[in-house]
Amino acid sequence: MKGFIAMNTDHAGPPPGRRNFLAELLALVCGGLATLTPVGVGVWAFLDPLRRKGSAASFLPVTELAAVPDDGVPRQFAVIAERADAWTGFAAEPIGAVYLRRAKGTDAVEALSATCPHAGCFVEIEAAEKCFRCPCHNSEFTLDGGIVSPSPSPRPMDVLECRVAKNGSVEVKWEKFRAGVAEKIVQ
Ligand code: FES
Structure with missing residues (x-):
């Protein structure tokens, strides 16, 4: 036991x-x-x-194809988007501007950033002179964005990717590039 x-x-x-x-x-x-x-x-x-943060730039609707006459003359359009920092979203507001132009008889739209590559001022179109001019330091560009020498801008106006959606909306890939350098470098 x-x-x-x-x-x-x-x-x-x-x-x-x-x-x-x-x-x-x-x-x-x-x-x-x-x-x-x-x-x-x-x-x-x-x-x-x-x-x-740092996700790829997106295409933003800017206007309708019908608002871009096919006469080869650039027209200015605001780029409007909802802005957001790391934690806060903001209501849609203008974040920049582009010049759009369309050649006769085509639906293909070309887009140029309205931001001057020299120091970031706003480039204006001189319709009478058929060119762009920046009021800050007098850089001059042709209507397709080419640089007219002598100009202080180190490179031509920045071409942006552009497409026409099935519903006729003109969409631009909105990107900003580093100012003051010859290379086109995304910021
Ligand atoms: S910012 Fe445009 S010429 Fe200087």
Whole structure:
């Protein structure tokens, strides 16, 4: 009998002291996970805009094809978009401007950024003189954006990708480029 009792005690699991320690450890791990999981999700959500920052430029609708006469003369259009910084979204507002032009009898539209490549001023069209001119330092450009020498601008006006959607909307890939350098480098 004495031997029987001793045998049962061997299979009864860890001693009470060790059992309490394991239970407390398990409770600690569970409590830690329960606390850290929401914190981790919160941090992930907080940093999410930073992960998305730097995404590729998108095509923005600027006008309708019918608003760009096929006479080869550039017309100015505002680029309007919803702006957003890392955490805050803003209502749609003008973020820049482009010149669009269309050759006679075609639906193909060319787009030039209205931002001067020299130092970022706004380039104006001189319809009578059939050229563009920047009022800040007098850079001059041809109607297709080519540079007229001598001009302080280090490169021609920036050509933007442009397409006409099936619904007739003219869409421009809005990008900004580094000013004051000969290469066209996306900012
Ligand atoms: S900013 Fe246009 S010429 Fe200087």
